[in-house]
Amino acid sequence: MQGMQKRRLQTKACIAGAKTFLMLFNIVFWFVGIILLISGIWMRASIARVFEVSQFHFALPSLFICTGIAMVMIGVFACCCTTNEKPTLLFTLSIFFFIVFVMVFSASITGYVYRDNLKESLHNSLNQTLLEYGTGGILDMDWDRVQQNLECCGVDSFKDWIYTEWANENRTFPNSCCRDGKVCDNVDNDQIYLNGCYQEILNLLHNNLNGIAIGMLLVAFFQIIGMSLSCCLALNINKALYEEMLE
Numbered sequence: 212m213q214g215m216q217k218r219r220l221q222t223k224a225c226i227a228g229a230k231t232f233l234m235l236f237n238i239v240f241w242f243v244g245i246i247l248l249i250s251g252i253w254m255r256a257s258i259a260r261v262f263e264v265s266q267f268h269f270a271l272p273s274l275f276i277c278t279g280i281a282m283v284m285i286g287v288f289a290c291c292c293t294t295n296e297k298p299t300l301l302f303t304l305s306i307f308f309f310i311v312f313v314m315v316f317s318a319s320i321t322g323y324v325y326r327d328n329l330k331e332s333l334h335n336s337l338n339q340t341l342l343e344y345g346t347g348g349i350l351d352m353d354w355d356r357v358q359q360n361l362e363c364c365g366v367d368s369f370k371d372w373i374y375t376e377w378a379n380e381n382r383t384f385p386n387s388c389c390r391d392g393k394v395c396d397n398v399d400n401d402q403i404y405l406n407g408c409y410q411e412i413l414n415l416l417h418n419n420l421n422g423i424a425i426g427m428l429l430v431a432f433f434q435i436i437g438m439s440l441s442c443c444l445a446l447n448i449n450k451a452l453y454e455e456m457l458e
Contacts, residue, residue, distance in 0.1 A: 229440060229443045230296070230444055232440055233289070233440040233441060233444055234290065234293050234294075236289075236436060236440055237289040237290050237293060237437075238286075238290075240282060240285070240286045240289065240433070240437060241283060241286030241287070241289075241290075243282060243430060244278075244279045244281070244282025244285075245283060246279070247275050247278050247279035247282060248275070248276060248280060248283065249279075250275050250279075251272045251273070251274070251275025251278075251279055252272075252276065254272040254275060255272040255273075274318055278311070278314065278315060278430070281311060282311065285304075285307050285308070285311065288304065288307070289304050289437070289441070292304045293444070296444075296448055297448075298445040298446075298448050301441045301442070301444055301445035301448070302445050304437075304441045305437070305438045305442050305445075308434040308435075308438040309434065309438055311431075311434050312431050312432075312434035312435060312438070315427055315428075315430055315431040315434075316428070316431040316432075318427070319424060319427045330413065333412070334366065334409055337366045337408065337409055338366050338371070340353075341365065341366055341371060341372075341375060342374075342375055344375060344377050344385070345375070345377035345380075354385070354387065355385060355387035356387075357412075358385065358387035358388055358404065358408060359387045361408055361411040361412070362390075362404050362406075362411075363404050363406050363408035363410075363411045364384065364387075364404040364405065364406070364407070364408070365388075365407050366407050366409045367407040367410075368405060368406065368407045369384065369403050369404065369405055369407075372384055372385070372388070384403050388404055389402055389403055390402060390403060390404060
């Protein structure tokens with residue numbers, strides 16, 4: 212009898228410890244979701260706007276926003292599961308953690324594997340939209356904004372404009388290519404930005420996405436901790452119920 216009571220005390224201690232660690236994890240998990248959500252909104256308002264000049268769809272901000280919302284909702288659900296101490300809910304929680312892990316990890320690996328294809332798609336899309344410049348629509352404003360903000364001209368270089376219908380008609384470059392922001396011609400190259408926008412966009416991605424990629428992988432493996440803690444708590448609760456039945 213004393214041995215049974217000792218085992219029950221040990222099981223209750225395990226439950227208390229697992230519950231405490233899981234609750235702390237849930238709080239951190241919830242805050243990480245908030246950070247991802249804010250980061251996704253920031254990327255949508257800054258980095259993603261660069262891609263509006265092309266027909267290339269930059270899905271990373273949407274991935275961050277969706278993952279952040281999912282983590283916030285799962286974080287709230289996880290707190291409820293932890294306080295209720297229901298094994299079924301805890302096992303369900305571990306499945307949610309696993310789903311988030313698969314989503315984030317798969318997206319990170321897919322982006323890395325197909326990075327060269329994404330670069331090629333972006334380059335082709337930029338070339339296509341450059342030829343459509345001059346319609347007076349939102350595409351013109353997107354190109355002007357990118358060239359002004361990134362201090363670039365054309366896709367690979369300023370020479371890309373020579374082959375456009377707009378440049379042939381106007382015999383000049385867009386004002387957004389001009390270093391001083393005023394009208395510039397096609398005679399003096401010192402008046403315009405010489406670098407193409409494609410490489411500047413890649414530099415912008417490289418400076419931001421390396422840290423983002425590492426962060427996404429950390430978030431993915433972060434789910435494994437949650438899966439382990441929720442399963443550990445559920446198993447110990449089942450063990451305690453089994454020991455009560457044996458008394």
